[in-house]
Amino acid sequence: MRVLLVEDHKPLSKALKRGLEEESFAVDLAEDGEEADYKARSANYDVIILDVMLPKIDGLTLLRQWRKDSIQTHVLLLTAKDTTDDKVKGLNIGADDYLTKPFQLEELLARMRALVRRTHQKKDPVLRVFDLEIDTSARTVRRAGQMVHLTPREFALLQFLAFHRGKVVTRTMIWEHLYDEYDENTSNVVDVYIRYLRTKVDKGHEVALILTRWGEGYMLRGEEE
Amino acid sequence: MKMNSIRLSLIVYFVLLLTFAMSAVAWLSFRLTAASLRDRQGDAHDLIVSQCDAQVAIARAEVDHRILRQAQNMARSTRSVPVHAEAWFAVPIICSPGLLSPHFANAIFLAEGLHSKVSPFVQPVLQPRLAVIEDAEDHVPFPDRNIAQEYFQTYNGRGQPMQNSEVLQPGEFTLSERVQSTSELLMEQFDTIGLEDGTRVRRVTLMAPVPRYNPGVVVPWVWDRMPPPWNPFRIPLGPIAKGVPKGPSTTPFPKGPAKGIPPSSFRDRWLAQVRAPFQSPSQVTNMFVQYGADLGLTDAKIGAYETERDEKLANLNTAIENELGVLRSRMIGVGLVALVSLVLGALGIVWVGLSPLTRMSEAVRHVSPRNFALDLDPKTLPGELQPIAERIAEMLKHLQMAFEREKQASADISHELRTPVAALMTTLEVGLRKSRSGEEYREILEECKICGQHMYKLVERLLALARLDAGVDPYRPRATDVCDLALECADIIRPLAKARGLKLKLDLPEPVLTMTDPEKLQEVLINLLHNAVEYNNDQGSIELAMTHDANQMHITVRDTGIGIKPEAMEHIFERFYRADASRHADMPHAGLGLSIVKSYVELMKGLIRVESSDAGTAFHITLPIVEPSPPRESGIMEMARVG
Numbered sequence: 001m002r003v004l005l006v007e008d009h010k011p012l013s014k015a016l017k018r019g020l021e022e023e024s025f026a027v028d029l030a031e032d033g034e035e036a037d038y039k040a041r042s043a044n045y046d047v048i049i050l051d052v053m054l055p056k057i058d059g060l061t062l063l064r065q066w067r068k069d070s071i072q073t074h075v076l077l078l079t080a081k082d083t084t085d086d087k088v089k090g091l092n093i094g095a096d097d098y099l100t101k102p103f104q105l106e107e108l109l110a111r112m113r114a115l116v117r118r119t120h121q122k123k124d125p126v127l128r129v130f131d132l133e134i135d136t137s138a139r140t141v142r143r144a145g146q147m148v149h150l151t152p153r154e155f156a157l158l159q160f161l162a163f164h165r166g167k168v169v170t171r172t173m174i175w176e177h178l179y180d181e182y183d184e185n186t187s188n189v190v191d192v193y194i195r196y197l198r199t200k201v202d203k204g205h206e207v208a209l210i211l212t213r214w215g216e217g218y219m220l221r222g223e224e225e
Numbered sequence: 226m227k228m229n230s231i232r233l234s235l236i237v238y239f240v241l242l243l244t245f246a247m248s249a250v251a252w253l254s255f256r257l258t259a260a261s262l263r264d265r266q267g268d269a270h271d272l273i274v275s276q277c278d279a280q281v282a283i284a285r286a287e288v289d290h291r292i293l294r295q296a297q298n299m300a301r302s303t304r305s306v307p308v309h310a311e312a313w314f315a316v317p318i319i320c321s322p323g324l325l326s327p328h329f330a331n332a333i334f335l336a337e338g339l340h341s342k343v344s345p346f347v348q349p350v351l352q353p354r355l356a357v358i359e360d361a362e363d364h365v366p367f368p369d370r371n372i373a374q375e376y377f378q379t380y381n382g383r384g385q386p387m388q389n390s391e392v393l394q395p396g397e398f399t400l401s402e403r404v405q406s407t408s409e410l411l412m413e414q415f416d417t418i419g420l421e422d423g424t425r426v427r428r429v430t431l432m433a434p435v436p437r438y439n440p441g442v443v444v445p446w447v448w449d450r451m452p453p454p455w456n457p458f459r460i461p462l463g464p465i466a467k468g469v470p471k472g473p474s475t476t477p478f479p480k481g482p483a484k485g486i487p488p489s490s491f492r493d494r495w496l497a498q499v500r501a502p503f504q505s506p507s508q509v510t511n512m513f514v515q516y517g518a519d520l521g522l523t524d525a526k527i528g529a530y531e532t533e534r535d536e537k538l539a540n541l542n543t544a545i546e547n548e549l550g551v552l553r554s555r556m557i558g559v560g561l562v563a564l565v566s567l568v569l570g571a572l573g574i575v576w577v578g579l580s581p582l583t584r585m586s587e588a589v590r591h592v593s594p595r596n597f598a599l600d601l602d603p604k605t606l607p608g609e610l611q612p613i614a615e616r617i618a619e620m621l622k623h624l625q626m627a628f629e630r631e632k633q634a635s636a637d638i639s640h641e642l643r644t645p646v647a648a649l650m651t652t653l654e655v656g657l658r659k660s661r662s663g664e665e666y667r668e669i670l671e672e673c674k675i676c677g678q679h680m681y682k683l684v685e686r687l688l689a690l691a692r693l694d695a696g697v698d699p700y701r702p703r704a705t706d707v708c709d710l711a712l713e714c715a716d717i718i719r720p721l722a723k724a725r726g727l728k729l730k731l732d733l734p735e736p737v738l739t740m741t742d743p744e745k746l747q748e749v750l751i752n753l754l755h756n757a758v759e760y761n762n763d764q765g766s767i768e769l770a771m772t773h774d775a776n777q778m779h780i781t782v783r784d785t786g787i788g789i790k791p792e793a794m795e796h797i798f799e800r801f802y803r804a805d806a807s808r809h810a811d812m813p814h815a816g817l818g819l820s821i822v823k824s825y826v827e828l829m830k831g832l833i834r835v836e837s838s839d840a841g842t843a844f845h846i847t848l849p850i851v852e853p854s855p856p857r858e859s860g861i862m863e864m865a866r867v868g
Binding site: 009011012018019022053079080081082100101102104105106 | 645648649654655
């Protein structure tokens with residue numbers, strides 16, 4: 001899942017980026033309002049973590065502008081303002097969630113996962129595809145009851161496929177959602193990870209769940225197939 | 226009464242004023258009306274009195290006129306009567322020759338007309354005649370004796386009574402000396418006398434000439450008794466008027482006492498008539514006629530007139546008093562009605578007049594910390610209130626700005642404090658989520674330290690301000706080389722400037738030694754230099770310059786940055802004020818730096834001012850130079866003080 005983290009306090013953004021990346025999020029950083037605006041309009045993020053007090057353009061103004069321009073990306077406001085008025089104001093402008101500083105990293109992560117699920121209209125944190133179970137909150141995967149160990153990036157890929165189950169996802173889509181702005185885009189990096197996943201998920205099982213649609217991309221087997 | 230309400234006091238004053246004014250007006254108009262009424266009363270009084278006087282005068286004149294007419298009638302009836310033989314008889318008997326003086330003759334004959342011009346010896350021969358009024362009582366016409374008793378008496382030229390009314394007592398109608406002694410022909414003289422029985426009588430005295438009949442022959446008695454025309458010597462007397470002539474009189478009715486009758490007319494006519502046969506006025510002699518009338522009825526009439534007059538006057542007074550009473554009660558009634566309506570009017574006027582105030586207080590009442598807007602358009606208010614409303618609106622605006630700044634400041638402070646805390650905690654949490662290499666831990670710890678430093682700086686600034694507010698941060702002057710201090714500050718800032726590619730220019734003179742607080746001055750300079758770095762344009766420059774004279778030094782910190790907007794200039798030294806509403810860079814800024822700078826400069830008895838344009842900003846600090854006293858001396862002095 002790709003995240004835009006808008007935060008001008010460098011130590012915080014650095015720590016958050018590290019924490020999110022270790023939870024298999026692809027994180028882009030923006031340090032001021034203008035940069036955030038540019039990035040939010042140019043890439044397709046799953047979630048934007050938005051600080052309210054920012055240089056150049058403040059967070060609430062940005063959010064209002066985005067909602068006006070029909071940018072529907074989920075936005076989690078991160079702010080030091082903790083009064084109810086501030087929260088209500090933020091949510092009324094169009095924020096999807098609100099978190100005050102200082103916060104527990106776990107809480108932030110949980111809220112972000114919830115936002116991602118909401119993006120894909122799934123309420124159950126456990127995604128089930130045949131005998132494959134993906135627990136998005138505990139970040140565990142079981143195939144036929146057997147625990148499958150995945151790296152963060154493999155997990156992110158599988159989760160992305162599972163969210164789009166039964167639909168073809170192109171390599172570009174995968175790239176856009178699983179890699180941040182600084183990752184080097186080499187032609188076969190997605191294919192490599194798909195191969196890893198197949199080895200860990202499908203190997204030794206009768207039904208292959210990860211399918212290749214030649215010339216289009218990949219998909220996770222849907223109900224009808 | 227305590228006047229807490231403008232409305233109440235206005236009404237009370239208004240009503241008091243009106244009551245006073247109305248009372249004055251009512252009193253004045255009452256007085257004026259009363260005065261004119263009194264005038265009218267006086268006029269009416271005079272009129273009534275003069276009417277009465279006129280009536281009285283007329284009544285009196287009527288009496289006078291009547292008695293004069295009667296007297297005149299009597300006088301006209303006089304004539305000479307020849308002395309008959311029987312009378313002649315007496316003359317030689319009574320008179321001795323020696324006594325035949327004219328005076329004796331007169332006394333004896335009780336006759337009138339034997340005057341001294343005729344020789345006493347000749348007189349008996351000339352058969353003088355006596356002037357008598359024949360049938361005098363008949364000549365006194367008493368048309369109605371019920372109206373008034375009338376009296377008469379005649380005297381001869383010597384003042385001796387000749388005839389009188391029978392009712393008169395002797396001595397009642399006396400002839401005054403003045404009348405007797407006069408040689409002039411008196412026409413008439415009026416007077417009022419009292420009779421013995423107490424009757425008041427109006428009397429006229431008339432002197433009448435009597436013709437003396439002197440034909441030069443002795444007229445036989447019988448002939449003499451013959452009436453004209455058989456007796457040519459007999460004077461035709463004409464008809465005797467009986468009483469007061471009725472109908473139009475030949476002479477106008479006299480308006481006053483008999484003066485009105487032209488004396489000449491009657492006398493001339495009469496004289497002409499009398500003298501005609503005699504040719505000589507010397508043959509005329511005089512007699513006096515007195516005629517009087519009882520005044521009882523006239524007095525009663527006059528009394529009635531006066532009673533009537535007094536009644537009229539009393540009525541007039543009553544009417545006037547009634548009118549005044551009506552006027553007074555009307556005035557009071559009108560005054561009360563006017564007062565009530567004025568009070569109501571005053572209430573209305575005060576209500577209308579104060580309605581803008583009411584509106585304003587209502588608008589002010591609705592102001593709350595949530596809504597600072599004054600719900601009132603000052604243009605709709607009267608001119609007097611407009612400045613107040615405008616000032617209130619302005620004040621509220623300032624207050625709202627202060628509130629918002631305070632709110633913003635507390636948000637800023639919480640942000641500034643919470644963000645490093647959040648960063649610290651997140652860094653630690655991320656670091657602890659899994660086991661890492663020593664290098665990674667080291668990196669995380671470095672980040673934690675940076676967070677700690679940010680927090681420290683911010684807390685220091687907040688504490689500095691808190692100490693300034695509490696006044697527990699005293700000015701600690703020490704002998705300091707300001708030039709040296711400036712160089713130190715420049716050294717601290719230089720790496721930051723270099724990191725942003727800025728040139729740092731120094732223009733510092735020779736060392737300046739002064740008594741100042743080096744820590745605070747350093748804080749001031751560092752702060753200003755930090756700002757200069759932070760708000761500078763890339764490739765810009767920073768200038769730190771210092772000049773001084775005997776008493777003052779001037780320190781200037783100049784940058785080539787974006788400058789400060791004019792509307793922000795007056796606020797930049799305010800606490801929590803930030804020209805840029807959003808935040809800038811990664812340094813902690815809660816809008817406290819310049820506020821601290823200003824406080825410190827003032828603490829050091831200096832001045833700070835700022836100049837700014839789009840080419841950059843310059844802060845000028847002026848500090849006094851205080852010659853440091855040599856430490857030894859102060860030490861001695863301290864010892865001396867201790868000793």
